[in-house]
Amino acid sequence: MKKITITLTLCLAIVGGLQAQNDSWRAVHQAMGSPKNISFDASEVAYWVGSGDQSALLTIAWDNEATPTAYAWGVRWSGNITALGLLDTLKAYDTRINYYFSGSLLQWISYDDAAANEHHQGAAGLGFCYFLNGDWGNYTYDNCPIMDGDEVEISSTCMFTMTTAVAATNPNAPAPFVPSTTTIDSASILYWVGSGNQYAILAVNWPDTALAWGVRFNGGATTIKAVMDSIAAADPRFYFNGVNYIDAIHFVSGNDTIGVESDDTWMTSTNGVMNGGVSSMLVNGDLVRWFDWSSSPNPIYPVDTPSATPDEPSAEDATISSTDILYWVGSGDHSAILAVNWADTALAWGYRFSGDSVSLQSAMDDIATADPRFSYAGAGFVSDIHF
Numbered sequence: 537m538k539k540i541t542i543t544l545t546l547c548l549a550i551v552g553g554l555q556a557q558n559d560s561w562r563a564v565h566q567a568m569g570s571p572k573n574i575s576f577d578a579s580e581v582a583y584w585v586g587s588g589d590q591s592a593l594l595t596i597a598w599d600n601e602a603t604p605t606a607y608a609w610g611v612r613w614s615g616n617i618t619a620l621g622l623l624d625t626l627k628a629y630d631t632r633i634n635y636y637f638s639g640s641l642l643q644w645i646s647y648d649d650a651a652a653n654e655h656h657q658g659a660a661g662l663g664f665c666y667f668l669n670g671d672w673g674n675y676t677y678d679n680c681p682i683m684d685g686d687e688v689e690i691s692s693t694c695m696f697t698m699t700t701a702v703a704a705t706n707p708n709a710p711a712p713f714v715p716s717t718t719t720i721d722s723a724s725i726l727y728w729v730g731s732g733n734q735y736a737i738l739a740v741n742w743p744d745t746a747l748a749w750g751v752r753f754n755g756g757a758t759t760i761k762a763v764m765d766s767i768a769a770a771d772p773r774f775y776f777n778g779v780n781y782i783d784a785i786h787f788v789s790g791n792d793t794i795g796v797e798s799d800d801t802w803m804t805s806t807n808g809v810m811n812g813g814v815s816s817m818l819v820n821g822d823l824v825r826w827f828d829w830s831s832s833p834n835p836i837y838p839v840d841t842p843s844a845t846p847d848e849p850s851a852e853d854a855t856i857s858s859t860d861i862l863y864w865v866g867s868g869d870h871s872a873i874l875a876v877n878w879a880d881t882a883l884a885w886g887y888r889f890s891g892d893s894v895s896l897q898s899a900m901d902d903i904a905t906a907d908p909r910f911s912y913a914g915a916g917f918v919s920d921i922h923f
Contacts (some may be wrong), residue, residue, distance in 0.1 A: 574595050574597065574606055574608075574689050574696075574698055574699060574700060574701050575699055575700060575701075576593065576595055576608045576700070576701045576703075578591070578593045578610060578687075580608075580703055581593065581608060581609065581610035581703055581809070582703040582704065582705055582706065582809060582810070583609055583610070583630070583703070583704045583705060583706040583810055584609070584610040584611070584612055584809070584810065584811055584812055584816075585609060585610070585611055585612070585625055585626055585628070585629035585630060585812065586611050586612040586613050586625040586628075586629065586812055587612050587613075587614075587812035587813060587815040587816060588612045588613040588614030588615075588815070589612075589614055589684075589757070589817055590612065590613055590614060590617075590683075590684035591610055591611065591612045591613075591684065591685070592610075592611050592617075592622060592682050592683075592684070592685065592686045592687065592688060593608060593609075593610060593611075593686070593687045593688065594608065594609045594610070594611050594622050594623075594626060594688050594690075595607070595608040595609075595687070595688070595689045595690065595701045596645055596647070596690045597689065597690065597691050597692060597696070597697075597698045597701070598645075598647070598656040598657070598658050598692045599691055599692055599693055599695055599696070599697045599698050600658055600692050600693045600695075601656065601658075601692075604697065604698050605647075605656055605702075606698045606700065606701035606702065607647065607701060607702055607703075607704040608701040608702070608703055608704060609626055609630070609704045611625050611626060612812055612816070613625060616681060617681070617682050618677065618678050618679065618680060618681055618682060619666060619668075619677040619678075619680055619682055619688060620677040620678040621682070622682060622688060623635060623645075623677065630704070630707060631707065632647050632648055632649050632707055633645065633646070633647060634646045634648070637677075640676035640677070640678065641664075641676075642664040642665075642677060642690075643664070644657050644658050644664065644692075645657070645658060645664060645690065645692070646658075649707070657692075658692030658693070664690055664691065664692055664694070665690070665691060665694040666688055666689060666690045666691070667687075667688070667689040667691075667696060668680065668682075668686060668687075668688055669686055669687055670687070706810045708803070718741075718746070718825070718833045718834070718835070718836060719808075719823065719836065720737060720739060720748050720823070720836040720838065722735060722737065722750060722821070724748075724838050725737060725748060725749070725750035725838050726838040726839065726840050726841065726862070727749055727750065727771070727838065727839045727840060727841045727842075728749075728750040728751070728752055729749065729750070729751055729752070729766050729767055729769075729770035729771065730751045730752040730753055730766045730770070731752050731753075731754075732752045732753040732754035732755075733752075733754060734752065734753050734754065734755065734756075734758075734819070734820040735750055735751065735752045735753070735820060735821065736750075736751050736753070736758065736763055736818045736819075736820070736821070736822045736823070736824060737749070737750055737751075737822070737823045737824065738750075738751060738760075738763050738764065738767060738824050738826075739823065739824065739825045739826070739836045740785050740787070740825075740826045740827075741825060741826060741827035741828070741833065741834055741836075742785075742787075742794050742828070742834070743828070743832065744794075744834070744908055744909055745794065745834055745837065745909060746825075746833075746834040746835065746836040746837065747787060747794075747836070747837055747838075747839045748836045748837070748838050748839060749767050749771070749774070749839050751763045751766050751767060753766075756819065756820075757817045757818060757819050758817070758818050759814065759815055759816065759817060759818065760804060760811075760813070760814050760815070760816050760818060760824055761814040761815060763818065763824065764776060764814070771839070771842055772788075772842060773787050773788045773789055773839075773842060774786070774787055775788075778802075778814075779814075780813070780814065780815075781802075781813065781814075782802040782804075782813075782814065782826065783802070785802060785826060787839075789881070790880045790881040802826050802827065802828050803826070803827055803828075804816070804824060804825065804826045804827075805824070805825050805827075806818065806822050806823070806824055807822060807823055808823075808825075811824075837862065837863065838862065840862065856873060856875065856884045858871060858873065858886060860884075861873060861884060861885070861886035863885055863886065863907065864885075864886040864887070864888055865885060865886065865887050865888070865902055865903045865906040865907065866887050866888040866889050866899075866902050866906075867888050867889075867890070868888045868889040868890035868891070869888075869890065870888065870889050870890065870891070870892070870894075871886060871887065871888050871889075872886075872887045872889070872894070872899065873885070873886055873887070874887055874896075874899055874900065874903060876921050876923070878921075878923075883923060885903050885907070885910070887899045887902065887903065900912055909923050910922070910923055
């Protein structure tokens, strides 16, 4: 309640000179009926636009149509912003949005999604007005400041007849990930960098695999860029290109390099929700996932420490126990380990099975089916093995 009082006080201070001319306008619209608040929680936002340490919920309702429609976005920024600034930020990120001002009054906002055959605009002339934290905010859009955590609701008729909204989707996002195969928890992380009482997990999804690191930090929040810089400084196998936009992320192990070189920028989500990129804020327990446009969702595997797989193993350490296996294939009460020794490295899988024994070919076939990175050629005699 204190935040709302401060916000409205600032509005009144800034637009005091406009009070008289707005009193009659406000009375006309209030007389149209009792306005209703749209119920929408910021945690349900699917598309956040902008970047910064402050955020607001922005809802736009086209409530004068045969089928009234309302969409909700989240907007992030740093410093100061007005209601007009919220609209400018939204338009910069979401090309489906456009609007027109006549003087200081907003005449219309359009939403055009040709792929979904969806078009909204509202009738010009009534003047789109807005609620600010559940109260009238119908002063000019470019004068009233918006504070962190505010809720702004815009109506195409100033009637505010709608009570619910739908989370706007990200028009630039690829198909959503499947949560059951594209998540990882802190207990599964093998390699932690940094120090502190807070943590975040960074996962990178390449076309054929996804790997994850844990990063510890102090304070209430950090940024995706800070997390990536911490990993790059600690893990010589990890590096990325780009500052404001990421165009390549690599992982080098021995003579193998995992990466995508492309003119397309990478996209990122926090806890499954698209965010604003490298400057987005993270809090304790967040899972950040990077993925390239060309990448399909892959199961996430924890990265081991850089020293866990030496490039040149000696005879004394050329073995591995079941407790060290990270990836198990199959099911059953018996187990075996398959290790493949190439010229420059050796990798191992765990294999579970039922019964007293299983053929080596069956084990290799099951591993090849489960792990798209592994393949071999040959039947009676194996001529090639790839990872």
